[in-house]
Amino acid sequence: MSARIYQRSKNAMQSGKAQTDQWMLEYTPTEARKADPLMGWAGSGDxxxxxxxxxxxxxxxxxxxxxxxITATLIPSPPKTLKIQAYADNFR
Incomplete structure (x- = not known):
């Protein structure tokens, strides 16, 4: 069995940083997703x-x-960059 370990990212729809300090372990899929013949939804037996x-x-x-x-691969989170600017920069 293999899995990936990563740190949760900030929700793009909100300004808060809740639960970004948590680390997640997800198993990698072992079988491909396929379309259901009746409804057409993608799914698998995994x-x-x-x-x-x-x-x-x-x-x-x-x-x-x-x-x-479990053989786990670490997915590093990208470095956080801050764009610091003054309010007056909006009018230049």
Missing amino acids: TQAQVQLKFPSLEAARAYAAKKG
């Missing part, structure tokens, strides 16, 4: 794709993966 585990730190997520024998 039940592990529905599992999302939350951890307070990266070390806790790695320790869980090591304990359960």
Whole structure:
């Protein structure tokens, strides 16, 4: 079994940064999604794709993966850049 570990990103629809300190462990899909013949919705028989585990730190997520024998790949979060500008810059 393989999984990916990443840090939650900020919600783009809100200005708050709630739960961005959490680390997520998601299993990688083992079978491709296919269209349902009746409704046309995409789905698969892979039940592990529905599992999302939350951890307070990266070390806790790695320790869980090591304990359960899961090969986990770390997806680093992009560096946060701040664009600092004054209100007067809007009128230049």
